[in-house]
Amino acid sequence: MAGPVHHPVAGDLALDRETLTAGTDSDRQLVIRTAEPGTPSYEGLRLLASWAAGAEQSTPRTAA
Numbered sequence: 001m002a003g004p005v006h007h008p009v010a011g012d013l014a015l016d017r018e019t020l021t022a023g024t025d026s027d028r029q030l031v032i033r034t035a036e037p038g039t040p041s042y043e044g045l046r047l048l049a050s051w052a053a054g055a056e057q058s059t060p061r062t063a064a
Contacts, residue, residue, distance in 0.1 A: 007044065016035070017033050018032045
């Protein structure tokens with residue numbers, strides 16, 4: 001587990017961290033952070049996800 005991440009709205013989030021490295025390119029990594037279900041950190045991530053989903057729905061899209 002990595003140290004806590006501080007978010008100005010959600011507060012301190014205790015997140016697990018997993019790093020996946022591409023087999024063909026060690027410079028490319030995917031970092032995944034998750035929280036244990038039922039914890040305040042999990043609820044904080046859910047709050048942030050709901051805000052992000054709402055922002056996507058309210059952002060007008062332009063035709064390409």
